[in-house]
Amino acid sequence: MSRSDHTASPDMERVIDFLRRRNDALDSLDWDQDLVEDRILDSVGFVEFLFLLEELTGERIDPKRIDAMNFRTLNRINAAFLAGKAVP
Numbered sequence: 001m002s003r004s005d006h007t008a009s010p011d012m013e014r015v016i017d018f019l020r021r022r023n024d025a026l027d028s029l030d031w032d033q034d035l036v037e038d039r040i041l042d043s044v045g046f047v048e049f050l051f052l053l054e055e056l057t058g059e060r061i062d063p064k065r066i067d068a069m070n071f072r073t074l075n076r077i078n079a080a081f082l083a084g085k086a087v088p
Contacts, residue, residue, distance in 0.1 A: 011056045031074040
C-alpha cells in the first residue's frame with residue numbers, strides 16, 4: 001500500500017523530515033520504498049533515528065529486540081512504532 005499521496009501524521013512528518021534532512025537529493029518518499037536498500041537510512045544515521053523514534057513514542061527501544069524489517073519502509077515504521085500496531 002503506497003501512502004505517498006496521503007497526509008502523514010505529525011509524528012510521521014517528523015520521521016520524513018529527518019530522512020529528507022539526511023538526504024539532500026531526496027525529492028519524495030514512497031511509503032513502500034525500501035529505505036535501507038535505497039540508502040536513505042544508513043548505519044550512521046540509524047542511532048539518531050532510534051533516538052527520534054524514542055522521542056516520538058516516549059519509550060526506550062531496546063537494541064537487542066530490534067527487528068530490522070520494521071525499519072525498511074515508512075509503512076512498517078508507522079505500523080511498528082507510531083500507529084501502535086505490531087507488524088506481522
